[in-house]
Amino acid sequence: MIGNSNPDDPVRRRLLRTMALGGAAAGLGLWREPVWALASEGQPTVLSGTQFDLSIGSTPVNLTGRPARAFTVNGSLPGPILRWREGDTVTLRVRNTLPTMSAIHWHGILLPANMDGVPGLSFHGIEPGGDYLYRFRVRQSGTYWYHSHSSLQEQAGVYGPLIIDPLEPAPFAFDRDYVVMLTDWADMDPHRLFSRLKKRSDYDNYYKRTVGDFLRDAREDGFGAAAADRKAWGAMRMSPTDLADVNGHTYTYLANGHTSSDNWTALFKPGERIRLRFINGAAMTFFDVRIPGLKLTVVAADGQNVHPVSVDEFRIAPAETYDVIVQPESEQAYTVFAQAMDRSGYVRATLAPRMGMQAPVPALDKRALLTMSDMGHGGHSMKGMEGGCGASMGMKGSEGSCGASMNMQGHDMASMSHEGGMVTHPASESRNPNVDMQTMSPEPRLDDPGIGLRDNGRGVLRYADLRSLFADPDGREPGRELELHLTGNMERFTWGFDGIKFSDAEPVRLKYGERARITLVNDTMMEHPIHLHGLWSDVEDADGNFMVRKHTVSIPPGTKRSYRVTADALGRWAFHCHMLMHMEAGMMREVRVDE
Numbered sequence: 001m002i003g004n005s006n007p008d009d010p011v012r013r014r015l016l017r018t019m020a021l022g023g024a025a026a027g028l029g030l031w032r033e034p035v036w037a038l039a040s041e042g043q044p045t046v047l048s049g050t051q052f053d054l055s056i057g058s059t060p061v062n063l064t065g066r067p068a069r070a071f072t073v074n075g076s077l078p079g080p081i082l083r084w085r086e087g088d089t090v091t092l093r094v095r096n097t098l099p100t101m102s103a104i105h106w107h108g109i110l111l112p113a114n115m116d117g118v119p120g121l122s123f124h125g126i127e128p129g130g131d132y133l134y135r136f137r138v139r140q141s142g143t144y145w146y147h148s149h150s151s152l153q154e155q156a157g158v159y160g161p162l163i164i165d166p167l168e169p170a171p172f173a174f175d176r177d178y179v180v181m182l183t184d185w186a187d188m189d190p191h192r193l194f195s196r197l198k199k200r201s202d203y204d205n206y207y208k209r210t211v212g213d214f215l216r217d218a219r220e221d222g223f224g225a226a227a228a229d230r231k232a233w234g235a236m237r238m239s240p241t242d243l244a245d246v247n248g249h250t251y252t253y254l255a256n257g258h259t260s261s262d263n264w265t266a267l268f269k270p271g272e273r274i275r276l277r278f279i280n281g282a283a284m285t286f287f288d289v290r291i292p293g294l295k296l297t298v299v300a301a302d303g304q305n306v307h308p309v310s311v312d313e314f315r316i317a318p319a320e321t322y323d324v325i326v327q328p329e330s331e332q333a334y335t336v337f338a339q340a341m342d343r344s345g346y347v348r349a350t351l352a353p354r355m356g357m358q359a360p361v362p363a364l365d366k367r368a369l370l371t372m373s374d375m376g377h378g379g380h381s382m383k384g385m386e387g388g389c390g391a392s393m394g395m396k397g398s399e400g401s402c403g404a405s406m407n408m409q410g411h412d413m414a415s416m417s418h419e420g421g422m423v424t425h426p427a428s429e430s431r432n433p434n435v436d437m438q439t440m441s442p443e444p445r446l447d448d449p450g451i452g453l454r455d456n457g458r459g460v461l462r463y464a465d466l467r468s469l470f471a472d473p474d475g476r477e478p479g480r481e482l483e484l485h486l487t488g489n490m491e492r493f494t495w496g497f498d499g500i501k502f503s504d505a506e507p508v509r510l511k512y513g514e515r516a517r518i519t520l521v522n523d524t525m526m527e528h529p530i531h532l533h534g535l536w537s538d539v540e541d542a543d544g545n546f547m548v549r550k551h552t553v554s555i556p557p558g559t560k561r562s563y564r565v566t567a568d569a570l571g572r573w574a575f576h577c578h579m580l581m582h583m584e585a586g587m588m589r590e591v592r593v594d595e
Contacts, residue, residue, distance in 0.1 A: 045074070045076065045080040045081070046080065046081045046083055047080045047081065047082055047083065048082075048083035048084075049083075050084075050088050050089065050090050050091060051090075051091050052082060052090065052091070052092040052093070053092075053093050053095075054073050054074055054079070054080075054092060054093070054094045054095070054104070055073070055074055055075075055094075055095045055097055056071065056072070056073055056094065056095070056096050056097060056098055056102045056104070056126075056148070056153075056158055057071070057072060057075065057097040057098060058070070058071055058072070058097075058098060059071075059072040059075050059076075059077070059157075061077060061157075063185050063187075063252055063254070063259055064185075064187055064252050064259075066187055068187040070156055070157035071098065071102075071148070071153050071156040071157045071158045072157050072158065073104075073158060073159075073160050076160075076257070077157045077257045078157070078159050078160045078161065078181050078183065078256065078257050078281065079146070079158070079159060079160025080160055081160065081161045081162075081163060081179055082146065082160065082161070082162045082163070083163050083164075083165065084138050084162070084163070084164045084165070085138065085164065085165045085167075086138055086139070086140060086141040086164055086165065086166050086167045087137070087138060087167055088137070088138050089135065089136065089137045089138070090134075090135070090136065090138055091133065091134070091135045092104075092133075092134040092135075093131055093132075093133050093134075094126060094131060094132050094134065095126075095130075095131040096126040096127065096128060096129065096130055096131065097128075097129070098128060098153075099128050100128060100150075100151070101119060101125040101126065101127060101128070101150050101151075102125065102126050102128075102148060102150045102153060102158070103117045103118065103119050103123075103125050103126055103132075103148060103149050103150045104117045104134075104146050104147070104148060104149075104158070105117035105118055105146065105147060105148070105149040105533075106134075106144070106146050106162065107144055107145050107146060107147060107162075107319060107531070107551070108144045108145075108302060108303055108321075108551035108552070109136075109138075109140070109144060109162075110139045110140055110534070110536075110569065111136040111139075111534070112136060112569075112571070113534060113569065113570065113571025113572055113573065114571070115134050115135070115136045116533055116534060116571075116573070116574075117134070117149055118149045118533065118574045119149065119150055121572045121573070121574055121590060122571075122572070125150060126150075138164055140164060140303065141164040141165060141166035141167070141303070142163075142164055142166075142300055142302075142303025142304060142305075142321075142323075143161075143162075143163060143179075143277040143279065143300060143303050143321045143323050144161075144162040144163070144164065144279075144302075144303050144321065145159060145160065145161050145162050145181070145279045145281055145319075145321065146159065146160055146162050147159035147160075147281065149574070151190075151191075151584075152190035152191060152193075152194060152283075152580060152581075152584060153190075154281075154283055154580055155184075155186065155190040155193070155283040155284075155580055156189075156190050157185075159181075159183065159281045160181075161179045161181055161277070161279055163179070163277065164303070170299075170305070171299075171305055171469065172297075172299050172308065172325060173273055174273045174274065174275035174325060175268075175269075175272040175273050175274065176266070176267075176268060176272055176273075176274045176275065177274075177275045177277070178266045178274065178275070178276055178277065179256065179277045179279065180255055180256060180266075180276050180277065180278050180279070180336060180349060181255070181256050181257075181278075181279045181281050182253070182254070182255055182278065182279065182280050182281065182282060182285075182287050182289075182316070182338050182347065183253070183254045183257070183281045183282050183283075184246070184251040184252070184253055184254070184282040184283055184284060184285045185251060185252045185253075185254050186246070186250050186251055186252075188250075190283075190580075193246065193250070193581075194581055194584055194585075197245060197246070197493045197581055197585075198492075198493050198585075202490075243341055243342035243367075243368070243370065243451070243452075244284065244285065244286075244340065244341065244342040244344065245284055245493075245526070245579070245581060245582075246283075246284045246285075246581070247285075247340060247342050247344035247345065248340055248342075248344030248345025248346075249344060251284075251285065251340075251345065252345075253282075253285065253287075253338070253340065253345055253346060253347035254347055255336070255338065255347045255348070255349040256349070258349070259347065260346065260347050260348045260361070263348070263349070263350055263358060264349040264350070265349065265350045265351075265352050265355055265356075265357070266349070266350070266351050266352075267351075267352060267353065267354070267355070268328055268351055268352070268353060269353065270328060270329055270330060270331050270353065271327070271328075271329055272327070272328070273325055273326075273327050274325065274326050274327070274328070274351065275299075275323060275324075275325055276323070276324050276325075276326060276336075277321065277323050278316055278321060278322045278323070278324065279321045280316045280317060280318050280319060280320050280321070281318075281319075282318050283318065283579070283580040283581070284318065284579050284580060284581055285318065285340050285341070286315060286316070286317050286318065286340070286341035286527065287315070287316050287338040287339065287340060287341070288313060288314070288315050288316075288338070288339050288340075288341060288365075288452070288453060289313065289314055289315075289316060289336070289337070289338045290312055290313040290314075290337055290362075290458065291326060291334050291335065291336050291337065291351065292334070292335060292337065292359075292360075292362055293334055293359075294326045294327075294328060294334055294351075295310050295311070295312065295326070296310070296311050296312065296313075296314065296324040296325075296326060297309065297310050297311075297324060297325040297326070298310075298311060298314065298322055298323070298324050298461055298465075298466075299323050299324065299325055300321075300322065300323035301320070301321070301322055301323075301466050301548060301550060302320060302321055302549070302550040302551045302552060303321060303551070304468055304548070304549045304550070305468070305469045306466050306467055306468055306469060306548060307467045307468075307469060308325075309461060309465045309466070310459070311458075311459045311460060311461045311465075312458035312459040312460065313453065313456075313458045313459070313460045313461070314460065314461035315341070315449070315450050315453060315460070315461070317527070317529035317552065317554040317578070318529050318552075318578045318579060318580075319529050319531055319551075319552040319578035320529065320550075320552050320554070322461075326351070328351060331353050332352075332353075332357075332359070333350050333351065333352040333353075333357035333358055333359040334350065334351040334352070334359050335348050335349075335350060335358075335359040335360065335361055335362070336348060336349040336350065336351060337361065337362050339364055339365065341450075341451070341452060341527075342367065342452075343364045343365055343366070343367040343368075343452065344367075345364075346361075346364060348361050365452060365456065367452070368451045368452035370451065370525060370557070374451055374525075374556070374557055374558055423439065423440070423441070423442050423521055423560065425438050425485060425523070426485060426498045426499070428498045428499045428500055429485065429487060429498060429499040429523070432487075432499040433489065433492070434487065434488070434489050434492065434494040434495075434496060434499050434500075434501065434586075435487045435488070435489060435499045435523065436488065436489040436490055436491070436492075437523060437524065437525065438485075438523045439521065439522065439523050439557070439558045439559075439560075442521050442522065442558055442559055442560035443542075443558075443559060443560060444541075444542045444559060444560060444561050444562075445556065445558075445559045446462065446463040446464040446541060446542060446547075446561070447462050447463075447464040448462065448556070449461070449462050450527075450556060451556075463539070463547075463548075463554075464541070464547075466539075466547065466548040466550075467547060467548055468546075468547070468548045468549050470549075471546070472538060472546035472564070473536075473538070473549070473566075474515055474538070474564065474566045476515040477515070478515050478516050478517035478564055479514055479515055479516065480514065480516045480517070481516070481517045481518075481519065482508065482516060482517070482518050482519070483518075483519045483520075483521065484497045484498060484508075484518065484519070484520055484521070484589075485497065485498050485499070485520075485521045485522075485523045486520060486521065486522045486523060486524055486528050486530075486555060486577070486587065487499045487523050487524060488523075488524045488526070488582070488585075488587070490524075490525065490526075493581075493585055494585055494586060495524075495577065495582040495583075495585045495586045495587035496586040496587055497587065497589050500586075501585070501586025501587075502576075502586050502587070502588040502589065502590075503586070505589055505590075507572075507589065507590040507591065507592040508575065508589050508590070508591045508592070509591075509592050509594060510565070510567035510591060510592070510593045510594075511567060511593075511594060511595075512567055512568070512570055512593055512594060512595050513566075513567060513568065514566075514567050515564060515565070515566050515567075516564070516565050516567065517540075517562055517563070517564050517565075518532075518537075518562065518563055518564075518565055519560060519561070519562040520553070520555050520560070520561055520562075521559075521560045522555045522556065522557050522558060522559050522560075524557060525557045526557060526579070526582075527554055527555065527556045527557060528554070528555050528577045528579060528582065528587065529552050529553070529554040529555075529577065529578040529579065530552065530553050530554075530555055530575070530576070530577055530578070531551060531552045531574075531575070531576060531577075531578045532551070532565065532573065532575045532591065533573040533574045533575065533591075534569045534571065534573040534591075534593075535565050535566065535567065535568070535569055535573065535591075535593075536549050536550075536551065536565070536566070537549070537550050537551060537552075537553050537563040537564075537565060538563050538564040538565070538566075539553055539561070539562075539563045540562045540563055540564065544562070546564065550563075552578060567593045569593060570593050570594070570595065571592075571593060572590055572591075572592050573590070573591045573592070573593065574588060574590065574591075575588065575589045575590065575591045576588035576589070
């Protein structure tokens, strides 16, 4: 078999290169057994080459039994798979047929700032009836995606997969190659959904604890412990069941634009190695993905090859991508099961030898509850939390005395510990109605699979398992350190960095060529996938050593995670949470790289 051959064998290298580049031929029907198979009606078209014409428009859809309209690219949801090749120069003419401004951002792609597609930073945007010519050289390979960065159009359907073939063969063998793009769909207008969140942020939280839950907890843990737990959550004006701002009561979850009842299917022959490129294009949903009966070998994260990791399940945050290899040996169907982190719903797809086959769909896992430890308050009593650190359990009316020495724009730190321990908070968080809590003792927790995945009997991918196949590409130690706190007020549905929303914030400034360390501290009870445009984020382990290169770094509540950035691209770059409604509500900054 190819997978057992000498990796330096030139015949093997040529064969793998042919396999890696075979998708373009597959799209034209020229490959006898295509590695890129259009497995079912409605799968996005594969467009390959160097010249592309894309049109953003409005398309009628019916995904829930009710007619609605989606914003689409070339009339499909998701948009077409774009297939590029590393080293090529691509030209993409994007036309906007909508009555409002639009744009497309190439997520995770290294390019000149004026090609990044962010209105107000990269360029003005694409006017109604207008077009914009994107042209740049492709400097990387792997699995990525594209989406609108104009208002809330991403939620309405302006997104699609982006695959870049490498100049050199992949360091792993595969026989077939499929995209599985996971998204969340709402029939309602995204602006109406955002307005609802501003008025009642807990609208979808049907799971609040009842008197019956209290009596059960009192029997199991004792009346005092149960009462103290309720008091703590009441002081914060928060609910431990609040795992998702928008969930399956509003959303329908999709795989490649298909609902579970559509049963999107990818075909295989027993014994083949199948590469599945998972892309989380959801606006607000974390998915936990598994394929019962098959091991998943993770071979790439955010387009970058990693040392292979064999797992049963992985969590994928909005905007992240993971490539996995599976090898079904039996002539049977397998369910690709992606459940929302809060267990309010799921989407399934199928791997099968023939169309029409199905496999059992697992039941949703039990819904987990947030704990004080999840939010970085582990080991601290309520009395300790009511003191001088900004009354971390409830900021309203709090005096606060933490962090008066830090600059609110991304404060430079003379030194920082990569271990746990008490943290200093910026002065801008104190007496701030847009900050409703602060973490007390944040830690990286890179080896934590995440809430709802701990001790579930399955092998779950952790960030600590991800190790790039290459050493630190820069090699320099950071010359400067910046710390930013992720902040919010759940009731007001306001979000920001250091308690400051985007419209009021000054840019984070980097000097061209410098190597800096960015540390993010999550002072909220929500997990935030943070994306820095234009620059790679080289994630560090708990000891400050290079671990893995990513374009989106997820920061769970109560954690502190660091990554290195080389400021090698001049211009103005967006830096934001990829929970779309959080970004819209203020969790965004400009990063400006100057000479």
